[in-house]
Amino acid sequence: MNPASDSPQALYLDDLHIGQRFNSAQHEMEAGRMKAFAAEFDPQPFHIDEAAAERTIFRGLAGSGWHTAAATMRLLITGGLPIGGGTIGLSAEMAWPNPTRAGDTLRVESEILDIVPSRSKPDRAVVTVRCITLNQKGDKVQVMTTKVMVFRRPNPTP
Numbered sequence: 001m002n003p004a005s006d007s008p009q010a011l012y013l014d015d016l017h018i019g020q021r022f023n024s025a026q027h028e029m030e031a032g033r034m035k036a037f038a039a040e041f042d043p044q045p046f047h048i049d050e051a052a053a054e055r056t057i058f059r060g061l062a063g064s065g066w067h068t069a070a071a072t073m074r075l076l077i078t079g080g081l082p083i084g085g086g087t088i089g090l091s092a093e094m095a096w097p098n099p100t101r102a103g104d105t106l107r108v109e110s111e112i113l114d115i116v117p118s119r120s121k122p123d124r125a126v127v128t129v130r131c132i133t134l135n136q137k138g139d140k141v142q143v144m145t146t147k148v149m150v151f152r153r154p155n156p157t158p
Contacts, residue, residue, distance in 0.1 A: 010084035012153040013125050016112055024080025024108040027071050029063055031102035037067040063100035068142045071100075072133045075108045081129065085151050090126060092146040100142075104135040113145070124151045 038047030042064035045052035053061045077087060100106070114128040127150045133142035 009079070010082050011150075012084045013115075013117075013127075013150045014153050016115060016127060016150065018112055018115060020112045022081045022110040024075035024110075025078065026105050026107045027075055029067075029071065029100055029102060029104045029106060031061065034061065034063045034067055034100075034102055037070070038064045042066055058099050061102055063102070063104075065094070065096040065100075065142065068096065068100045068106070068133060069094060069144070071106055072108055072131060072142055072144065075106065075133075076110065076131065080108045081110045081131075083148065083150055084153065088149040090147040090149060092144055094142060094144045096142050098135075098139045098141050100135070104141070106133055106135060106141065108133050115150075122152075124149055126150075 035048045038044065044064075046056040046058045046062050047053075047064045050061050053059075056062075073087075076082075081087075108131050110129050110131045112127060113130055115125050116127075117125040126147050128145065128147050131142075131144045131146065132140055133144075135141050
């Protein structure tokens with residue numbers, strides 16, 4: 001269940017316009033959780049072993065980009081861009097310009113870039129959103145441009 005769909009702040013197609021910006025809450029990246037995520041989903045030495053990570057291009061433990069993406073999704077869903085009815089991703093292009101580090105506090109700034117209404121289904125549109133995930137220093141740790149399906153506000157039942 002999407003927490004945003006039951007929230008009075010849930011956003012529907014009727015609430016969105018090109019150029020609109022959103023800011024999320026914050027999320028702290030903890031070393032133990034970063035290592036656990038990587039051990040299960042991205043088991044590379046620079047994600048799970050501090051000593052090994054020191055000898056890599058990262059010069060220290062770096063969070064998996066997929067963990068950063070998961071944290072970004074959480075921040076978007078829980079208030080950064082709470083799409084009513086759920087966030088239905090259609091495509092995404094991601095870049096990780098800087099590593100996420102243990103102790104980083106992440107936040108997401110999003111902007112609506114485009115809205116293309118469906119020609120055959122008037123209750124929805126494809127919305128293009130750029131989401132920039134920043135750490136506490138303002139460094140970009142992820143830049144994602146994504147297309148999501150967004151529905152019009154449902155009619156209230158009588």
